[in-house]
Amino acid sequence: MAKPKVAFYWCASCGGCEETVVDLAEDILKVVEAVDIVLWPVALDYKLKDVEAWRPGDVAVAFINGAVRLSEQAEWVRLLREKCSMVVAFGSCAHLGGIPGLANCTTREEILANKYHRAVTLDNPNNTEPQVHATVNGYDLDLPVFWKDVKPLDQVIDVDYYLPGCPPPARLVAEAVGAILKGELPPKGSVLAPEKSLCESCPLNETKPETIAIKAFKRVATSTPNPEECFLVQGYICLGPATRTGCGERCIRGNMPCRGCFGPTPGALDMGTKMLSALGSLGEANTEEAAHALADTMVDPLGTLYRFSLPASLLKRRVP
Ligand code: SF4
Numbered sequence: 001m002a003k004p005k006v007a008f009y010w011c012a013s014c015g016g017c018e019e020t021v022v023d024l025a026e027d028i029l030k031v032v033e034a035v036d037i038v039l040w041p042v043a044l045d046y047k048l049k050d051v052e053a054w055r056p057g058d059v060a061v062a063f064i065n066g067a068v069r070l071s072e073q074a075e076w077v078r079l080l081r082e083k084c085s086m087v088v089a090f091g092s093c094a095h096l097g098g099i100p101g102l103a104n105c106t107t108r109e110e111i112l113a114n115k116y117h118r119a120v121t122l123d124n125p126n127n128t129e130p131q132v133h134a135t136v137n138g139y140d141l142d143l144p145v146f147w148k149d150v151k152p153l154d155q156v157i158d159v160d161y162y163l164p165g166c167p168p169p170a171r172l173v174a175e176a177v178g179a180i181l182k183g184e185l186p187p188k189g190s191v192l193a194p195e196k197s198l199c200e201s202c203p204l205n206e207t208k209p210e211t212i213a214i215k216a217f218k219r220v221a222t223s224t225p226n227p228e229e230c231f232l233v234q235g236y237i238c239l240g241p242a243t244r245t246g247c248g249e250r251c252i253r254g255n256m257p258c259r260g261c262f263g264p265t266p267g268a269l270d271m272g273t274k275m276l277s278a279l280g281s282l283g284e285a286n287t288e289e290a291a292h293a294l295a296d297t298m299v300d301p302l303g304t305l306y307r308f309s310l311p312a313s314l315l316k317r318r319v320p
C-alpha cells in the first residue's frame with residue numbers, strides 16, 4: 001500500500017521548527033517508515049514547479065511553519081493548500097505570527113529606512129532600496145513584494161490544525177503525526193495540545209497563595225528568580241495564566257517565566273488582554289497614582305504581553 005505523502009514548508013521563521021523535526025531522533029525513522037516526505041526545503045532542494053506538478057489531494061498533509069510577509073511565501077502556501085488534503089500551522093509563527101510578528105509594532109517604511117538608509121554600518125551612497133522589478137545589465141530581475149504587515153498562516157489560507165510552540169516539542173509532533181496517520185483527530189480548527197492553562201500543569205503552582213500582591217514588576221535581565229517559587233508571586237511577569245499548556249513547562253524548569261509561545265488558553269479571545277486582566281487583579285495599588293507607578297515598572301508591555309501573538313490578536317498591528 002502506498003504511504004501517505006507529507007510536505008514540510010517554511011516561511012518567515014528562524015528554522016527552530018525544522019530542528020524539532022530532527023529532534024524526533026529515532027522517532028523520525030518511524031515517521032519516515034510510515035510516510036513519504038515529498039517536500040522539505042531545509043533538507044532537500046525543491047522548486048515551485050515540482051509542487052505545481054502535484055495533483056490536488058496528492059499529498060495528505062503539509063506542515064507549514066513561519067509567518068507570512070512576502071508575496072512569494074503567500075504563493076507557496078496557497079499552492080500547498082490547493083495540493084494537500086490537510087494543512088497544519090506548525091509552531092508559534094504560523095499559529096500566531098510569532099516573534100517575526102513583532103515587526104507589526106512598526107511600519108514597512110520604517111523597516112526599509114532603518115535597513116537601507118540609517119544603519120551605521122551601511123554603505124549605500126545612491127540610497128538604493130530593493131525594488132520588486134529591476135533591470136540590471138539588460139536582465140529583468142524580480143523580488144517578492146514585502147507586505148505592509150506580518151500575518152499568521154490562517155490569515156492567508158484555510159488551516160485545519162495548529163501545532164503550537166516555539167518550537168513545538170518533538171513529543172507533541174510525534175503525537176500529532178500518529179493521530180493523523182490513525183485518523184484520530186479532534187474537530188477541524190483545533191490546537192493539538194491540552195485544553196488547559198500552563199499554570200494548571202506548572203510544578204510551581206502549589207507555591208502560589210490564594211492572593212498575590214505585586215508591588216513592582218521585576219525582570220530576569222536584572223535579577224535572578226528563586227526557582228522554587230511561582231514567578232508571579234515574586235513579581236516576574238509569567239504568562240502561565242494566559243497560556244495553553246503542553247510544552248512540558250520547559251521555561252519554568254529552566255528558571256524562566258513563560259513568555260506565552262503556546263498561545264492563548266482555550267476560549268481566550270486575546271492573549272494580551274487576558275494576561276493584562278490577570279495582572280490587574282494581582283497588583284498592589286490602592287490609588288490611581290500607585291496603579292500608574294506599578295504599570296510604569298512593566299518594561300515593553302506590548303512585547304511582553306503579545307510577544308508571540310500580536311498579528312493574531314485583536315490589535316493585529318500598531319496603526320501609525
Ligand atoms: S504563573 Fe508561571 S510560575 Fe506561577 S504557577 Fe503559573 S506558570 Fe507556574
Ligand code: SF4
Pocket residue numbers: 165166198243244247248249250251252257258259260261262263
Ligand atoms: S513555558 Fe511558555 S514560553 Fe516556555 S515553552 Fe512553555 S509555553 Fe513556551
